[in-house]
Amino acid sequence: MTEPATLEIEHVSHHYGARVALDDVSLTLEPGRFNALLGPNGAGKSTLFALLTRLYRIQQGEIRFQGASIEQVPKRLLASLGVVFQQSTLDLDLTVLQNLEYHGALHGLSTREIRHRADRELSWLGLADRKKEKVRALNGGHRRRVEIARALLHKPRLLLLDEASAGLDIASRQAINMAVRSLCDERQLTVLWATHLLEELQPADPTVILHQGRVKASGTGASLCEANHCEGIAALFEHFTMQGPD
Amino acid sequence: MNIATYLHAFNGVVKREFWRFIQQRSRFLSALVRPLLWLVVFAAGFRAALGVAIIPPYQTYITYETYIAPGLCCMILLFNGMQSSLSMVYDREMGSMKVLLMSPISRAWLLISKLVAIALISLLQVYAFIGIAWVAGVEPPVLGLLAVLPALLLVAVMLGAIGLFLSARIKQLENFAGVMNFVIFPMFFLSSALYPLWKMRESSEWLYWICQYNPFTHAVELVRFALYLELNGQALAITAGATALFTVLAVISFNPEKSVRAAPVRK
Numbered sequence: 027m028t029e030p031a032t033l034e035i036e037h038v039s040h041h042y043g044a045r046v047a048l049d050d051v052s053l054t055l056e057p058g059r060f061n062a063l064l065g066p067n068g069a070g071k072s073t074l075f076a077l078l079t080r081l082y083r084i085q086q087g088e089i090r091f092q093g094a095s096i097e098q099v100p101k102r103l104l105a106s107l108g109v110v111f112q113q114s115t116l117d118l119d120l121t122v123l124q125n126l127e128y129h130g131a132l133h134g135l136s137t138r139e140i141r142h143r144a145d146r147e148l149s150w151l152g153l154a155d156r157k158k159e160k161v162r163a164l165n166g167g168h169r170r171r172v173e174i175a176r177a178l179l180h181k182p183r184l185l186l187l188d189e190a191s192a193g194l195d196i197a198s199r200q201a202i203n204m205a206v207r208s209l210c211d212e213r214q215l216t217v218l219w220a221t222h223l224l225e226e227l228q229p230a231d232p233t234v235i236l237h238q239g240r241v242k243a244s245g246t247g248a249s250l251c252e253a254n255h256c257e258g259i260a261a262l263f264e265h266f267t268m269q270g271p272d
Numbered sequence: 273m274n275i276a277t278y279l280h281a282f283n284g285v286v287k288r289e290f291w292r293f294i295q296q297r298s299r300f301l302s303a304l305v306r307p308l309l310w311l312v313v314f315a316a317g318f319r320a321a322l323g324v325a326i327i328p329p330y331q332t333y334i335t336y337e338t339y340i341a342p343g344l345c346c347m348i349l350l351f352n353g354m355q356s357s358l359s360m361v362y363d364r365e366m367g368s369m370k371v372l373l374m375s376p377i378s379r380a381w382l383l384i385s386k387l388v389a390i391a392l393i394s395l396l397q398v399y400a401f402i403g404i405a406w407v408a409g410v411e412p413p414v415l416g417l418l419a420v421l422p423a424l425l426l427v428a429v430m431l432g433a434i435g436l437f438l439s440a441r442i443k444q445l446e447n448f449a450g451v452m453n454f455v456i457f458p459m460f461f462l463s464s465a466l467y468p469l470w471k472m473r474e475s476s477e478w479l480y481w482i483c484q485y486n487p488f489t490h491a492v493e494l495v496r497f498a499l500y501l502e503l504n505g506q507a508l509a510i511t512a513g514a515t516a517l518f519t520v521l522a523v524i525s526f527n528p529e530k531s532v533r534a535a536p537v538r539k
Contacts, residue, residue: 080373081373103376105376109374111370114367115368115370115371117292117368119292119295120288120292120295124291127287128287128288130284132281132372132374132377133281133376134277134278134281136276137280
């Protein structure tokens with residue numbers, strides 16, 4: 027069985043003109059685990075995702091995948107990366123299967139292989155009977171599941187999800203959260219789950235709290251609560267995000 | 273990454289363009305209505321005003337409809353090339369561009385695949401137009417319909433590349449309307465699509481030279497000659513050169529950082 031993927035972010039800063047989006051961010055994902063990136067809106071989570079996915083160039087610092095700088099091994103990174111962005115990237119006028127076929131082809135898979143894998147992923151996510159429907163006809167929760175199925179199609183080793191459950195009802199949020207968690211156990215996927223919703227985290231999750239572009243704390247939720255004398259993740263989050271800029 | 277990988281990617285990009293084309297049947301119709309209006313209405317009005325002398329590749333006197341048909345074929349390619357760029361701006365705004373950018377396959381290959389895919393879709397529309405024009409009395413040699421295929425493909429890729437190059441410079445969808453006015457209409461009217469260049473020279477020397485430097489003029493001539501089973505070497509060289517130049521420029525200027533939008537960042 028392949029070793030779970032590793033990802034290290036070291037001293038990464040990013041600016042939009044004079045605005046600082048990320049300020050000396052360092053964090054390491056625990057391989058094969060559900061890693062949580064917790065931060066309020068505007069904390070810099072999406073900017074970090076854009077850097078991890080090479081949509082933005084790194085201005086300062088370094089990001090290493092499997093020990094190598096992602097600037098040295100961009101294709102290896104992209105081939106190993108499954109991503110669900112905050113904003114949907116599905117083509118609403120195409121069917122579920124057509125969206126998956128397009129993505130699979132962009133990863134160099136044959137149509138036959140894509141259909142085989144799509145059946146597997148869609149069944150696992152409870153969408154096997156919806157594959158010929160247009161995405162536009164699906165509700166928000168199902169669209170998110172399609173995006174997850176698509177992100178898994180090329181068998182990535184690292185799965186990044188940026189606010190994947192935002193805007194969904196509680197039941198859909200929980201279902202998606204649990205489905206992604208099971209990937210860590212069953213497929214040894216390393217997951218980075220960015221969110222501002224505290225109920226999506228579990229005390230044992232390796233967690234990074236990002237606020238105003240800076241890492242405020244990192245460790246398991248339980249250890250952070252203990253170290254900061256907080257009764258729960260909600261109190262912990264409030265403790266760090268109610269502070270003004272340093 | 274082997275050759276099969278690249279071919280699968282090409283296949284995927286072509287299929288997506290085709291699926292989108294099927295979804296947008298009204299786009300197909302509007303692409304046909306525009307040149308047909310020129311062929312039927314405009315040509316009827318101008319037939320008397322514009323006498324066309326015997327000029328290569330024509331062996332005899334021709335109707336004005338026959339003269340403008342190749343230019344109208346290129347008009348379809350011109351509008352489609354620019355409209356496809358519009359769809360790139362749309363993809364960028366809607367976020368679906370990220371799917372393309374997240375591919376581990378060479379970005380240049382994917383962009384060229386997209387250009388060829390758009391060109392292939394445009395060819396369907398051009399042949400539909402030629403079919404209707406045939407009914408209206410424009411009858412080039414039957415073999416010319418085959419000979420013109422590579423010429424049309426080259427022209428379509430050239431115009432798509434120009435559109436892609438321009439789209440890299442457009443920040444928002446709304447700005448594209450201006451580019452349409454500043455690019456499509458000057459390119460079309462300052463060419464040999466509607467009138468032979470010697471006619472233009474009679475009116476204005478400098479306008480004639482602008483037309484000569486317009487790659488669209490040479491694209492039209494390449495198609496015109498091919499349709500009548502002749503090869504215009506100069507037109508081929510200029511069209512191929514412009515295709516290569518704009519493809520390289522489009523690929524170089526395609527900047528992913530401009531193609532995605534980050535979530536707003538608080539100060």
